[in-house]
Each structure stands twice: as C-alpha cells, then as structure tokens.
Amino acid sequence: MTQTELDDLRKEYEDVVAVNDFSLTLADGEFLVLLGPSGCGKSTTLRMTAGLEDSTSGDIVVDGERVNDRAPAERDFAMVFQEVALYPHMTVRKNISSPLRAAGVDSGTIEDRVERTARMLDIEGLLDRKPGELSGGQQQRVAIGRALVREPRAFLLDEPFSKLDQKLRTGLQKELKRLQDQTGVTTMFVTHDQEEAMVLADRIAIMNEGRLQQVDTPETVYRKPANRFVADFIGNPVMNFFDVTADDGTLCLEGVPHPDAPSAVPNGAASMAARPEDADLVPAVDASADRHLTVEVDLVEMRGSTTYLICDFDGREVTFTQSSDIGAEGDRLALDFDFDAVNFFDERGDLIERTSEQNVQSTR
Ligand SMILES: Nc1ncnc2c1ncn2[C@@H]1O[C@H](COP(=O)(O)OP(=O)(O)OP(=O)(O)O)[C@@H](O)[C@H]1O
Ligand SMILES: [Mg+2]
Incomplete structure (x- = not known):
C-alpha cells in the first residue's frame, strides 16, 4: 500500500x-x-x-x-x-x-x-x-x-x-x-x-x-x-463558448431567446460551453431564425471517422461535428443544441453545477 x-x-x-x-x-x-x-x-x-x-x-x-x-x-x-x-x-x-x-x-x-x-x-x-x-x-x-x-x-x-x-x-x-x-x-x-x-x-x-x-x-x-x-484546455477541437443571459427564466444565447432550452437557466450563468458534438447543425431554412443561432460554414474538415464543420458565428470561429451529410462550405446552418450536454459557467468562469431538477426541467 x-x-x-x-x-x-x-x-x-x-x-x-x-x-x-x-x-x-x-x-x-x-x-x-x-x-x-x-x-x-x-x-x-x-x-x-x-x-x-x-x-x-x-x-x-x-x-x-x-x-x-x-x-x-x-x-x-x-x-x-x-x-x-x-x-x-x-x-x-x-x-x-x-x-x-x-x-x-x-x-x-x-x-x-x-x-x-x-x-x-x-x-x-x-x-x-x-x-x-x-x-x-x-x-x-x-x-x-x-x-x-x-x-x-x-x-x-x-x-x-x-x-x-x-x-x-x-x-x-x-x-x-x-x-x-x-x-x-x-x-x-x-x-x-x-x-x-x-x-x-x-x-x-x-x-x-x-x-x-x-x-x-x-x-x-x-x-x-x-x-x-x-x-x-481539454478537447480537440476546442469548446465553443456563447454569452448567456436569462430573460424571465428563458435562456438567451448571444441575445437570441431559446424557449426550448432549460426553463431554469442556472442562476448567475454568464456563458455556455458546447463541445463540437453538443449541437446538431440543421439547414437554416428549417429552423426559425429568431429562435436559433445561425452560422456560416467556412471549412469542412475530415479527421478520420469524424468530420467537423468550422463555421463563422458573428466573426468568431466555432466548430461542430457534422451530423449526416448536412453542411458544405458557404452554407448557412442553425445550431440545435443538446441542452443536457452543454455546460454553464458563471462570471468568474467557474462551472455552475446543475441540479437534477434543472436537468429534468430541461428535458420537458
Ligand atoms: N530553477 C528555476 N529557477 C527559476 N525558475 C524556475 C526554475 N525551474 C522552473 N522555474 C519556473 O517555474 C515555473 C514552472 O516550471 P516547470 O518546469 O515546473 O513547468 P512545466 O509545467 O514542467 O513546463 P513544461 O511543460 O514546459 O516542462 C516556470 O515559470 C519556470 O520558468
Ligand atoms: Mg516540465
């Protein structure tokens, strides 16, 4: 021992x-x-x-x-x-x-x-x-x-x-x-x-x-x-960060309300972090633009069995995993987040632990 x-x-x-x-x-x-x-x-x-x-x-x-x-x-x-x-x-x-x-x-x-x-x-x-x-x-x-x-x-x-x-x-x-x-x-x-x-x-x-x-x-x-x-530091490609505010309990990502997101946005949430696999990219025409963030595909990058879409969001680079065959260079796509998988951080940058109650609410 x-x-x-x-x-x-x-x-x-x-x-x-x-x-x-x-x-x-x-x-x-x-x-x-x-x-x-x-x-x-x-x-x-x-x-x-x-x-x-x-x-x-x-x-x-x-x-x-x-x-x-x-x-x-x-x-x-x-x-x-x-x-x-x-x-x-x-x-x-x-x-x-x-x-x-x-x-x-x-x-x-x-x-x-x-x-x-x-x-x-x-x-x-x-x-x-x-x-x-x-x-x-x-x-x-x-x-x-x-x-x-x-x-x-x-x-x-x-x-x-x-x-x-x-x-x-x-x-x-x-x-x-x-x-x-x-x-x-x-x-x-x-x-x-x-x-x-x-x-x-x-x-x-x-x-x-x-x-x-x-x-x-x-x-x-x-x-x-x-x-x-x-x-x-962990993960390659790196995490994607988005600014968060809560408007009357509704999650606003970069100013765009997401009514389908967890109804109880953790108190004090300042940013949301999503791994490349934490969102589906769907054609922007299928999504209501006022309820989803949209990105433009800059580059399609194949890394072995996984293909990444490197996209421009409001002048920033974000990277998501390609699901099915959607996404070619120049396409405009909407981000459909998996809100159970993403993480929220407070203003100091510390993780906000979500209670199981919040997770239950998020799946409603
Ligand atoms: N003998 C020394 N005198 C003065 N400063 C030192 C000395 N040894 C290390 N440092 C400093 O201490 C800090 C930590 O060094 P350390 O070697 O532990 O880093 P590390 O994490 O192993 O980095 P690396 O991945 O580059 O090996 C660094 O800022 C380094 O410049
Ligand atoms: Mg060392």
Whole structure:
C-alpha cells in the first residue's frame, strides 16, 4: 500500500511562484496524470515529490510519514525523464539491473527480475545490446525497465515519450498502461499533451499557473470541466463558448431567446460551453431564425471517422461535428443544441453545477 499525499505544496523561485498551494492525494495503485500548459509547474511538482527539489512550504506525506527531509533514494520512487540517460558502455541487461546491483540484491534475484521486466516490455531480444544500438523507443523502454525493476513504491515520469514519433508514442502508452495495470504501482505521469493524458489516466490533475484546477476522471474533465480554463484546455477541437443571459427564466444565447432550452437557466450563468458534438447543425431554412443561432460554414474538415464543420458565428470561429451529410462550405446552418450536454459557467468562469431538477426541467 502506498498512498502519497501532497499537502499545500508550494515552490517559489526568486520572482516566480512555480507551484501554488497544491494539494492532492494519490491513491494506492492509481495512475495519475499531471496535465497543463508549458511552465504551469508540472515538473516542479513531480520533482518536489521525488525529492529532487526542496519545497518552499507544504508537506509530502507517504503512507502517513512526512518525507520532505528524506533524500530521493530513501523515498524509493523510481523516475523516468524525457531525456533518456542510460549508461552507454553497459549492455541493456546491465543498465536494467544497475539499481538492483547498487542495492546489493543477490545475483539470482537480479537475473529473475531483469528477465521478467524485459518480458513485460518486450525487449528480451535486446538484453545484450548497448544503448547505441537501439532505437529511441527501445531506449525509452529500457529506461522504463530500469525504473520498474526495483519494484518501487511509486513511479514518477516526466514527459517520457515526448521526443518519440506518434506511432511509437501510441505503442509505448499502451504498454505503460498495461504494465501499470499488471504491477499496480502508483504512478504520477507528467505531460502537456491532453490526448496522452486521456489515454493513460485513472485521474487527470490539471494545472495552470502553478495552481491545481481540477482532479477527476478523463470523462468528467471532458464532460464537466470545473472552470473555463479546463473547458478550453481539454478537447480537440476546442469548446465553443456563447454569452448567456436569462430573460424571465428563458435562456438567451448571444441575445437570441431559446424557449426550448432549460426553463431554469442556472442562476448567475454568464456563458455556455458546447463541445463540437453538443449541437446538431440543421439547414437554416428549417429552423426559425429568431429562435436559433445561425452560422456560416467556412471549412469542412475530415479527421478520420469524424468530420467537423468550422463555421463563422458573428466573426468568431466555432466548430461542430457534422451530423449526416448536412453542411458544405458557404452554407448557412442553425445550431440545435443538446441542452443536457452543454455546460454553464458563471462570471468568474467557474462551472455552475446543475441540479437534477434543472436537468429534468430541461428535458420537458
Ligand atoms: N530553477 C528555476 N529557477 C527559476 N525558475 C524556475 C526554475 N525551474 C522552473 N522555474 C519556473 O517555474 C515555473 C514552472 O516550471 P516547470 O518546469 O515546473 O513547468 P512545466 O509545467 O514542467 O513546463 P513544461 O511543460 O514546459 O516542462 C516556470 O515559470 C519556470 O520558468
Ligand atoms: Mg516540465
């Protein structure tokens, strides 16, 4: 059992607050992904957890014990970074076994563990090669093997796949996910790539400017983003935002009343956010123009199995999923929103939780 608690963790450099009052508990066996834009404090958080960086204040508690003053080796977390640092003169076998040899583990156990780790990572055939004779993806697998072989309390990874091409990345993501399922080692993985986060995570912790914005399952951060920052950061194509007012309980979107919308517009709603799939685009002639927002199709973009319509709404770009075959460049279409799926945010940009009563009313 390893439970890691970060409690009010803070890191100040001379003139920057890199991490600001960050609190989070990693459950035993959890795969947590730390996600956010460049410079938001992900690596600093990971490095403080590992013990490679002192915190300005706050506690790091592992299984009930405060470990702030413990050296990285004593914390027993294994780390993998973007830059693979293997010993070039040693074989893969020697590289993987190096932490065990340093710990004085007997040679029979070492052999067993190296073989098992190599099998999990599918690098058994490479054990007698040197790093210079391996591809980038193979080197990264060896680095992961070297971290895993110790059977550490937790696994900390900082953008380990970001230098690899897309195909290799996808392959290694799957392998890492499978490996983590098998071993059950608590894992903290840093990335700025939301798709990588979605694929890997049990929970995603989203940071911005040093602060934690939301910690939740991939589905919840996608469906119920805690604030506009998360809404905007997660999802590709991005969310579409519309100004909201409530006129006598009737929803007005960009000044256009929508009597079919939820009768109880959440109090204080200032904007509505719709994912590309949260509206049907229908020919404008079929919709009453005074009850629907209309857009003009600028571009039809096919991305594999999904086609997006990139549209102009009042000089702004909005993107929706094409339903059936409706929509060619230059067409004028009306937006028919799924009001159960959209989200409302208040003036500060925080999500307004809708009660089930409001949801019931919205389906009437
Ligand atoms: N040694 C340092 N001295 C001063 N400022 C630093 C130092 N290390 C990091 N910072 C600053 O702290 C902030 C957070 O940096 P951090 O490396 O944690 O970001 P990150 O989220 O990992 O970004 P990236 O995705 O680019 O790796 C940044 O503003 C960075 O400039
Ligand atoms: Mg970083």
